Amino acid sequence: MQFRAVKGTNDILPDEVRRWQRVEQTFRSAMALAGFSEVRTPILEHKNLFVRSTGETSEIVEKQMFELTRGDDVLVLRPEGTPGAARAYLTNSVQAQEPVSRWYYIGAMFRAEQPQRGRYRQFHQAGCELYGDPSPTCDAEFLDLLHGFLKSLGIIDVTVAVNSIGGLESRAAYRQALTDHLRPRAETLSDHAKRRLEDNPLRILDSKDPRDRAAVADAPSILDSLNDEDRAHWAAVLRGLDALGTPYTVSPGLVRGLDYYTRTVFEIQSSMGGLGSQNTLIAGGRYDNLLKSLGGPPIPAVGCGMGLERILLALGETPVARPAVCFIAPLGERATLSGLLLARELRERGVVSVLDARGNSMKSMLRRADGLDARVCIVIGETEVDQCQVQIKDLAAHTQEQAARVDAAARVLEIFATPPALGSNH
Ligand code: ATP
Ligand code: MG
Numbered sequence: 001m002q003f004r005a006v007k008g009t010n011d012i013l014p015d016e017v018r019r020w021q022r023v024e025q026t027f028r029s030a031m032a033l034a035g036f037s038e039v040r041t042p043i044l045e046h047k048n049l050f051v052r053s054t055g056e057t058s059e060i061v062e063k064q065m066f067e068l069t070r071g072d073d074v075l076v077l078r079p080e081g082t083p084g085a086a087r088a089y090l091t092n093s094v095q096a097q098e099p100v101s102r103w104y105y106i107g108a109m110f111r112a113e114q115p116q117r118g119r120y121r122q123f124h125q126a127g128c129e130l131y132g133d134p135s136p137t138c139d140a141e142f143l144d145l146l147h148g149f150l151k152s153l154g155i156i157d158v159t160v161a162v163n164s165i166g167g168l169e170s171r172a173a174y175r176q177a178l179t180d181h182l183r184p185r186a187e188t189l190s191d192h193a194k195r196r197l198e199d200n201p202l203r204i205l206d207s208k209d210p211r212d213r214a215a216v217a218d219a220p221s222i223l224d225s226l227n228d229e230d231r232a233h234w235a236a237v238l239r240g241l242d243a244l245g246t247p248y249t250v251s252p253g254l255v256r257g258l259d260y261y262t263r264t265v266f267e268i269q270s271s272m273g274g275l276g277s278q279n280t281l282i283a284g285g286r287y288d289n290l291l292k293s294l295g296g297p298p299i300p301a302v303g304c305g306m307g308l309e310r311i312l313l314a315l316g317e318t319p320v321a322r323p324a325v326c327f328i329a330p331l332g333e334r335a336t337l338s339g340l341l342l343a344r345e346l347r348e349r350g351v352v353s354v355l356d357a358r359g360n361s362m363k364s365m366l367r368r369a370d371g372l373d374a375r376v377c378i379v380i381g382e383t384e385v386d387q388c389q390v391q392i393k394d395l396a397a398h399t400q401e402q403a404a405r406v407d408a409a410a411r412v413l414e415i416f417a418t419p420p421a422l423g424s425n426h
Helices: 014-033 047-053 059-064 082-091 136-153 168-188 191-199 201-206 210-216 228-244 308-315 333-348 362-371 382-387 405-417
Strands: 044-046 067-070 073-077 101-110 122-131 158-164 262-270 280-286 301-307 325-330 352-355 376-380 389-394 399-404
Touching: 014 101, 014 122, 014 136, 014 308, 044 047, 044 082, 047 059, 047 073, 047 082, 073 101, 082 101, 082 122, 082 301, 122 136, 122 308, 136 158, 136 228, 136 262, 136 280, 136 301, 136 308, 158 228, 168 191, 168 201, 168 210, 191 201, 191 210, 201 210, 228 262, 262 301, 280 308, 301 308, 325 333, 325 362, 333 352, 333 376, 333 382, 333 405, 362 376, 376 382, 376 405, 382 389, 389 405, 399 405
Parallel strands: 325 352, 325 376
Antiparallel strands: 044 073, 067 073, 101 122, 122 301, 158 262, 262 280, 280 301, 376 389, 389 399
């Protein structure tokens, strides 16, 4: 074979796609029940969108974007969903149509990272965004919704880590406090953190380097730098979570790597699936300054993104059954044409039907029916065509009957409506 899939990308084959669809459908219903509607935005965006939103010093913008240049346009494959959704919101002046919007998305994202379990170059995120509501109640509702979503999938072993990084004023105060703490320790920091100390010291809290972890271990807490308004907002988020009974852990070191966050930030981790340091399934927070910084009005927002590959890894191998199939095995051309019509008739009545038109032996057709785990197999030979009959095999009950061709579809529907007996392998 000459071609391989591009490094860090995955082919998702049909049995696996069924597992994805289960997660996506669960997500869609959880979102729909909370009044969120799906939005679909382009995979290609202007590079500047991410420089302005995600931030010049973020890991994503510094080194992870796939860039394409065409004429004067510098484009990238979107590395995350929030900036594109915010841009679409502003481009279409959605705020002029409704005061509050609840959006969700599902789609492929691209980051040039070193591939490993739970970390790919093309991966998929589901995410949700809520525009126009600054209230702490939203943040609590949001977190509870995400927690409930994971629970409904069966991911129960989770930690909901929450923190507040305040607004611009609180952050400036904390930046000073953190810089004062780190300056005397500057020599012990990683090279990357040494640079961050000048341009974005909060990012050092997010570093995975053990030297940086040691230097920030006894750093002051950002919660102590919150001004009165930020502190009140934070307290109200926790009251909301307490009222809902959503389990959470306050994590003062949690700052998230992206520039646009304000006030509430969170991560939901799971110990399931052996994900190691890739165990953050969902990450997000409030970003009340993002829309303004993209040139729009000052519209508050809260949002999150979750890695679908990681959620599937956390779920482990849980195969999702294929739909029950009616298999049609004809012998000869006249039988095949009769089977072709019957397959269409069955589909019109909602039965999944597969006609074997290869012209192979009955034995090989039955083997294929078996491979498809078919519930019913309809055999049509020359004699059946002459007599306007078909043979119907109930593969679960191991019985066979003859039926008039005109009654075949109705009879198949009856069999499909009967649950297979216990002990059969269907
Ligand atoms: P990490 O610290 O693991 O690199 P991140 O902070 O870069 O994550 P976000 O940008 O917040 O991640 O993205 C939200 C979620 O998307 C992550 O929590 C994770 O589930 C998923 N994710 C991010 N990058 C990847 C990737 N390269 N491959 C697979 N999933 C990813
Ligand atoms: Mg990352």
